[in-house]
Amino acid sequence: MPVRVSMLPDAQRPRWSTALTSVEPNSIVLRGYALDELMGRLPFGDAIYLLLTGDLPTPSLSRLVDAMLVSFIDHGVTPPSTLAARHAATTGASVRNAVAAGVVAFGKHYGSDALLCRQRLEEGLDLVSDQRLVQADEIPPPGFGHRTHPNDPRAIRLMQIAHELEADHIYTQFIRALEHALARHPALADHPLPVNVDGAVAAICGDLGLAPEVADTLLLISRIPGLAAHALEEQKRERPMRVIDPHGHDYDGPLGLRLGDRRK
Amino acid sequence: MPVRVSMLPDAQRPRWSTALTSVEPNSIVLRGYALDELMGRLPFGDAIYLLLTGDLPTPSLSRLVDAMLVSFIDHGVTPPSTLAARHAATTGASVRNAVAAGVVAFGKHYGSDALLCRQRLEEGLDLVSDQRLVQADEIPPPGFGHRTHPNDPRAIRLMQIAHELEADHIYTQFIRALEHALARHPALADHPLPVNVDGAVAAICGDLGLAPEVADTLLLISRIPGLAAHALEEQKRERPMRVIDPHGHDYDGPLGLRLGDRRK
Amino acid sequence: MPVRVSMLPDAQRPRWSTALTSVEPNSIVLRGYALDELMGRLPFGDAIYLLLTGDLPTPSLSRLVDAMLVSFIDHGVTPPSTLAARHAATTGASVRNAVAAGVVAFGKHYGSDALLCRQRLEEGLDLVSDQRLVQADEIPPPGFGHRTHPNDPRAIRLMQIAHELEADHIYTQFIRALEHALARHPALADHPLPVNVDGAVAAICGDLGLAPEVADTLLLISRIPGLAAHALEEQKRERPMRVIDPHGHDYDGPLGLRLGDRRK
Amino acid sequence: MPVRVSMLPDAQRPRWSTALTSVEPNSIVLRGYALDELMGRLPFGDAIYLLLTGDLPTPSLSRLVDAMLVSFIDHGVTPPSTLAARHAATTGASVRNAVAAGVVAFGKHYGSDALLCRQRLEEGLDLVSDQRLVQADEIPPPGFGHRTHPNDPRAIRLMQIAHELEADHIYTQFIRALEHALARHPALADHPLPVNVDGAVAAICGDLGLAPEVADTLLLISRIPGLAAHALEEQKRERPMRVIDPHGHDYDGPLGLRLGDRRK
Numbered sequence A, B, C, D: 001m002p003v004r005v006s007m008l009p010d011a012q013r014p015r016w017s018t019a020l021t022s023v024e025p026n027s028i029v030l031r032g033y034a035l036d037e038l039m040g041r042l043p044f045g046d047a048i049y050l051l052l053t054g055d056l057p058t059p060s061l062s063r064l065v066d067a068m069l070v071s072f073i074d075h076g077v078t079p080p081s082t083l084a085a086r087h088a089a090t091t092g093a094s095v096r097n098a099v100a101a102g103v104v105a106f107g108k109h110y111g112s113d114a115l116l117c118r119q120r121l122e123e124g125l126d127l128v129s130d131q132r133l134v135q136a137d138e139i140p141p142p143g144f145g146h147r148t149h150p151n152d153p154r155a156i157r158l159m160q161i162a163h164e165l166e167a168d169h170i171y172t173q174f175i176r177a178l179e180h181a182l183a184r185h186p187a188l189a190d191h192p193l194p195v196n197v198d199g200a201v202a203a204i205c206g207d208l209g210l211a212p213e214v215a216d217t218l219l220l221i222s223r224i225p226g227l228a229a230h231a232l233e234e235q236k237r238e239r240p241m242r243v244i245d246p247h248g249h250d251y252d253g254p255l256g257l258r259l260g261d262r263r264k
Helices: A044-053 A059-071 A080-090 A095-104 A113-129 A153-164 A170-183 A197-208 A212-237 B044-053 B059-071 B080-090 B095-104 B113-129 B153-164 B170-183 B197-208 B212-237 C044-053 C059-071 C080-090 C095-104 C113-129 C153-164 C170-183 C197-208 C212-237 D044-053 D059-071 D080-090 D095-104 D113-129 D153-164 D170-183 D197-208 D212-237
Strands: A016-018 A021-024 A027-030 A249-251 B016-018 B021-024 B027-030 B249-251 C016-018 C021-024 C027-030 C249-251 D016-018 D021-024 D027-030 D249-251
Touching: A016 B212, A021 B249, A027 A044, A027 B153, A044 A059, A044 A212, A044 B044, A044 B059, A044 B212, A059 A153, A059 A197, A059 A212, A059 B044, A080 A095, A080 A212, A080 D080, A080 D095, A095 A212, A095 B095, A095 B212, A095 C095, A095 D080, A095 D095, A113 A170, A113 A197, A113 A212, A153 A197, A153 B027, A170 A197, A197 A212, A212 B016, A212 B044, A212 B095, A212 B212, A249 B021, B027 B044, B044 B059, B044 B212, B059 B153, B059 B197, B059 B212, B080 B095, B080 B212, B080 C080, B080 C095, B095 B212, B095 C080, B095 C095, B095 D095, B113 B170, B113 B197, B113 B212, B153 B197, B170 B197, B197 B212, C016 D212, C021 D249, C027 C044, C027 D153, C044 C059, C044 C212, C044 D044, C044 D059, C044 D212, C059 C153, C059 C197, C059 C212, C059 D044, C080 C095, C080 C212, C095 C212, C095 D095, C095 D212, C113 C170, C113 C197, C113 C212, C153 C197, C153 D027, C170 C197, C197 C212, C212 D016, C212 D044, C212 D095, C212 D212, C249 D021, D027 D044, D044 D059, D044 D212, D059 D153, D059 D197, D059 D212, D080 D095, D080 D212, D095 D212, D113 D170, D113 D197, D113 D212, D153 D197, D170 D197, D197 D212
Parallel strands: A016 B249, A249 B016, C016 D249, C249 D016
Antiparallel strands: A021 A027, B021 B027, C021 C027, D021 D027
């Protein structure tokens, strides 16, 4: 006689709710908006923001969120996460598997600095409001310095856009104060550690009032196209099962193109 | 004595190239464009298109690509892939792990219909050009009909946008012809099978000249925000380790909101 | 002109070493032993132990490690991780993808209790050696109680085998002391919380001197066959894309079989 | 008013069954056997076989299955799947995430040859029984030759064990016949392609009557300890975020150890 494994009678099963998307026959409603009405009218970046937060972004916010999404979209072949995706791709695994390999290859040493920096900013702002001293023992602290870029061009641009849009408030000011304090650190006399893209995103998302886990999710989403593009390129340009050397690679695409006045 | 495992001397190691992103100190170049110049100017959807294809989309193409990306962004809690992400989230796994669980939970029965439909369209167009007859034995063929929507509102809207933008050519006409042929199939007298969102994407991407694997990757990217949003909602609204019942759920978000004339 | 992305000249590239497996033409050496000599002589459980620790287990240890590996091999369809694997399988994703979906669906609320319990035992033993009091604020603490089993038969058996093999030392004694202390907790008068399988594994691995991350890896390995078996059963017995109800399932396999004296 | 998304009333929900494991309070039954009775008596390899097939292996079969599981347990640092796991580990991702990265990094060019070879054997045996000629156009066919081993020691040993245990029947004889035919192929005069470990596993599992997907799952399970061991070694021995060079590595563990007469 078969044995019942289930433990709850039907009547006691709790119902549960979602506030993301309603799906009824011939009707899909995303955060209250008919999905087919959004299509062709709402940019993908705005739809991501709407889905994650429940609100349509203002035009300023839309531009800032898009700038953050674009800033992380790819960083060449060297990140371990990208190399994990390439190693999956070279075996003939599907692009989706290569993306999954890349997604699970984010850890506390890579892909977590924006979240860690945000935590420091929260702690630091608490300390400041308590009139206590700030001390930073860890060099470099998350959000400062970059192994390739002495002065991360993405951070410079993000801070500039936030300033133009008057979206730089207490978090942005605080990370600037930390940057100045770090510049006077005796161990860093010859190696300044300016705010990097993780630090800029952490501060700006703090000023935008985005929860830390939502900000972190924006960055995860933004890197998916990069992982996928590397998997596609690997399968299109390279022979299967090659040895992927993390050193011996060149960029052979175009350089020096400009958007011109095509878009503002 | 330790044993050498590596097999190639340094001098024989082949170099390899990437055409996606050039990374030099203080300079990141995406498909030829300085990334920091793109930030704040290029919408995320256009940046995805640029990264995957190497070209900036025209304004019409930009709108069509955004419409496709938005159309797949979420479909509520019932897709197995979304439930896999929720099951990861309820254990306290990270949002990125929940996204990975969702990404690997696409298979030939879910998430592959756009690619399968595209293959049918290619085969069908070859047959037509060879003056041979088309026969469809599989009912429903990929790209037609939907288990929830008798008439998929996303497909209707995508075909309409493609028509407005004069982007509907031979693939779109062919899938329309197949739809008409199916309507006369004796087994489908009472259950018509109109083009669904997978079919619309397959046809439109064919007309846009996008390689099938690039079109498939666009859809993968477009669902990531949905998987992530469900993981965030699961961890924010539900207690850990709950039994996730695929039946007993409601939508409790807003309904009936309109974009109005806020965006065109 | 293409741009060099790599940053280190060949001569400066550091070599690195592995102590796991040497691979030379026609020779594979696992932790010092010729792999082909091990085949047919060494049980898989012993090979796992050898690979993870570098040592062949003694016969007693071999039996205890196998008992731990077997104890976690499957726990029916209800664990969220198993349901994540089933949700992947129902889409037609491969068994390996279903296993990956299951592996990433372990989190701090499921699949981590052995590791958490081990940490508590380490802290507790430190406190005892410092003559300080032990206090457990969290009810239930990791390693005690089970949502299905009032008295986990796997824990009973593991502790019994460890006792028979005289492998129960300070960690095992300490977790027993904690179990006795919990039994006197006023909140638990009617709901005792005996040591569960996670607690038994944590204590026994502590007594065996296995590093916490190695013990945790043993459990990960031991559940892989379960995830794979559910994926195979899903694809063999169920139609694709079914709604997987976490309640409405029965066990319809055999019951009451005995090993008899077939093996000792 | 919230909208109902679920589509089936409770009474219409179909029940479903599993034949793997029955879980009741204080009772876990694996394929009919009380799990706690198996613990300490049944080796892990036998438990894997029981879980996947529903049968306890005979002593001969047990030895053969263990030999196959051990043969794939690790193959050093060079497989792309292992490098994907290492790339995850170097970011500080968890061992389970590194294992997941490795699991999704099996594709049609790596990790699929045993399954492909089995398909060829089935097709070939069908052709033979139909008195038709066999032709192999693909060089090397799956299951023959190895990029490192001119004569794969794992295949030699597996075929030898199968012979000793009188488990080599029609599949094994057929793959030997193919090996002889290949040896006379003009293109292979100086580079013979003997049966490799994938070919040996494919043939032996065919003779054992294991379904192809079950045989494939045995190999997946057998590599998990290898992926995990590399992740543990990476995190223990190397600094985070290092550049993992697939060439510049050595084996620095012991060599030349023997089991001696410790086990038979």
